[in-house]
């Protein structure tokens with residue numbers, strides 16, 4: 001049993017189905033059941049990643065579809081859908097009936113609980129090839145702001161990824177090195193995100209991984225003071241926790257002060273070993289709810305913040321409920337069928353397409 005503490009209602013707001021949809025005979029459909037049963041989870045949320053260029057991950061519309069299937073199969077699963085693209089780079093004029101505000105409406109009609117964006121991660125940013133504050137995204141942000149739709153956005157990455165020291169063949173192969181001029185600089189992405197907020201100040205936006213600002217809490221606090229619906233999640237990035245530990249008292253004060261802006265997430269994914277998921281969940285939970293000293297991220301000891309009880313409850317589930325909804329939205333099967341018909345030609349992997357067809361038969365009758 002993970003989460004052996006007092007708070008018995010937890011939502012892991014940041015999980016993925018990634019890599020592939022089958023793992024030693026088990027498939028994704030109930031891929032998080034074991035995890036949910038191991039802790040006092042009120043619910044979990046899958047952030048779909050339907051955009052990307054290559055690699056093992058099926059980063060195409062199948063990722064939205066599989067997340068929707070998971071919602072049908074399990075009432076404890078929320079899912080954030082993602083925008084998808086015809087080409088990389090994407091010429092905005094060539095989107096046609098896939099304009100991003102149209103996609104947003106389709107995803108909401110299906111019954112997604114919010115939107116996930118990975119477009120601010122420098123490697124995907126480079127593929128998509130459009131500024132985050134450009135007209136291509138603007139209609140979508142305007143609608144999301146108007147409707148109070150929650151957006152979970154990955155923007156930037158740890159600053160180390162822009163240094164020569166990290167530009168090793170291994171990191172370059174993983175797509176984790178941004179020293180080349182083809183990538184935006186960290187501050188350029190920050191500026192674009194702030195332009196989005198200036199234009200849409202009420203946007204319900206949660207920036208993943210503490211917005212990679214764990215080492216500059218004053219700057220993040222100033223953004224929170226300016227934008228009332230802005231938040232972050234504590235999904236590791238181990239480097240975040242190393243920064244927190246360096247200024248533990250200041251970090252605790254920050255977490256207590258802005259406890260209505262911070263949400264739990266782990267980045268656990270299917271398929272992955274349960275042990276890793278349990279470890280991630282245990283470390284993030286204990287960090288919020290205890291003052292235990294334990295071996296934490298990046299092989300360093302860390303000491304939990306033992307936040308005020310009210311702050312613990314908000315971070316572990318109440319903020320998610322307030323910003324997203326009380327329970328996962330039901331899937332509108334007709335809308336999902338329509339989406340599958342429209343987008344299945346963009347599914348690149350034959351196995352994924354076969355699974356979409358199999359579960360359409362089973363679940364969408």
Ligand SMILES: [Zn+2]
Pocket residue numbers: 014016047267
């Ligand atoms: Zn993630």
